[in-house]
Amino acid sequence: MAALLPCRAVQQILSGRSWVLAALALALAGCGGIAPTTYVHPNYDFSRVKRVAVLPLDNLSTDQMAGEKMRVVIMTELLSTGIVDVVELGQVNRVLTQLNIQNIRGMSPDEFKRVAATVAAQLVVIGSVESFDRVQVGGVQAPEVTLTLRGVEAESGSVVWATSVTEGGATVSARLFGLTGDSLSEVARRAAHDAVATLFR
C-alpha cells in the first residue's frame, strides 16, 4: 500500500509506528473545506486597489438573507486585511438606486465604471452565495457555505479577479466522527476569509 503513495515522506510515516498520527492528520485535513479556485488577471496591478465597493450578492441559497449576510462578512474581511478601504454599503445602495441599476447580474462594463467612479473605488466586487445552509451528513447537520466572488476593475469594467470557495459541509471529520465543528456564521467567515485572501496573494 505504501508503495502506491507518491509522497516519500508519507511512505516513511506509514512504514513507521506513527500511522495513527498520519490518519488523524488526514482526517483533520478534511475539516478546512476545499481550497479556493481562483483566477487572477496576470497583468493587473493590484497595488492600485485602495478602495473597494461590494455590491449586493446574488443569493442562490435557501436562506433569504444569505446574500446580505455574506456581503457584510466580506466587507469585514476586506477591511481586516488593513490593505483596502471599503465603501459603506448604504452609499453603494444609494448609487445603485441613483443609476437605476436593478439587475447586478446584468450590469454592463460601462455601468461598472460609473458605479466605481461615483464611489471612488478602484475595484467593484460582485458574486453569488451558492449555499448557506446546514447539510445532512449521516446523522448530523454540518454547516456549508459556497461563495463565488468576482472583482471588476473600475477603468475597463473587466474582471481581474475571481474566486470560488466552499467551506464546511461533508468533511472527513463529519463523515467519520460526526464532528460538525464550527457554527454556520464561523464557516461563513472562514469562506469569506479564504476568498478575500486570494485577492492579495
Next chain:
Amino acid sequence: MAYGVEHVVRTTGARPAAVGICHLPPAIRHTPYAFVAAAVLSLLGGAAPCEGGARIAVLPFLNVSGDLQGPAFVMPLVGPALRDRGYEVVESEALDGFLARRRVRAPSRLGPEPLLTLGREFGADFALLGSVDLFADIAGNPQVGVSCRLLETATGRLIWANAAGFTGDDFTGFMGLGTVTAPEVLAARTVAVLFQAFPREGVRPEVAGPLPRSRSLARRVYRSPRLATEPPQRLAVLPFENGTERRGAGLVVDDLMLVGLVRAGRFTVADAGVVQQTLLALGVAPYGAIDLETLRAVGRTAGVEAVILGRVTDYNEGLRPGTSSSPSIAIEARMLDTQTGEILWMGAQEARGEDSQIVLEFGKIKSMVPLGMKVINELIGTL
C-alpha cells in the same frame, strides 16, 4: 459641570422653598456640615420636612414585547423603585395630558426640546424613558425583559441606563423548586434588578467594569487604527435593520446598544430622542445602512462624530412553537465616521442561551434581554 446626579441644579420654582439636607447646595449636601447647615437654615427659614430628592418624570415605556399586557405589569413597579432610592416621582399617568398636547407618539424617544419643557412644567430634574422588550405570560414559565435610561431634562444628557430580563425558570433551584410562575412576581423581580444599580439620590452613577471579551469575536471584527489615535467623542445609534420575523427586534437592539454604550462609559452617546428628532427634521429614514450625504447631515444635526448602525439577523426568544426553547440572537454592527463615511469599526456576534451552559441548567441564559446584552457588551468590548 461634573457628570453625576448629585450635580443637578434645580431651575424650577414650582416646589415649596422648604429647607432640609436635600435642599442644600450639592457641594455641601454630603459633608459632615450638612446637618448643622440644615438645622441652622431650618431655624431661620421655618422648619419643613424634607420632601425628597431630585424629581424624576417616568414616561410611559414603549411596549415592543408583542404582548399588550406588558406595561401594565411593569409600569406600576417603577415609581416605588425610584422612591425607594430617594427620589420624588412624577408618575406616567400625570404626563398623559402633556404628551397628548404635544402630540408625542413615542415617549421613549423624547427629543431635547420636549424634554426641557417637561422638566419645566413638572419640575422634573430627570426623565426616565424605557421599553418593555419582552413579556410573555406563559403558563408555568413567564418571561419579562425591560430596558430604561435616565436623562437630564435640562441638557438632554444620558445619565444612566440599564436592562434586565428573566424567565420564571431562572429562579428554579434544587429539586425544581423556586420557579416563578406568576408574571407579576417575575415583573417585580426584574424591576428590582433593573434598578439595583440605579444611583441613590446624591450618588454618582457608576460606569460598568471591564466588558466581557470573546476570543472568537476578535476574528470577526475590524477595528480602524483611527479608533486608537483619534476616537470619536460623541456618537449616536441609528435604527438597526430587522432581518428577523420578530416585530420590533431592531428597536430592542437599538435600546440595548444604547444601554451598552452608556454603561461602557467610553463615549458620550446621543439619546434615541435626539436621533429621532434629527431623522424627522431631515426627512430621512436610514435602516441598517446610510449614504454619505445623509450621514453627514445626521452628524451635523445631531452633533455626533460617529454613528453605529447594523442589522439583527437572528432574534429568537424561544417562545415560538416548534423552535428551540433557548433564546438566540445574531447582530451585525458597524461604526461610521459622519464626516468621511469611513468604516471605523465593524463586527458581528451571535449567541445562544446554551452557549454558556456549564452542566445541567447551570450557566444557561434563558432570557433574551441578558443574552442580547451579553452579545452587545462583547461587541462594544472590541471598541
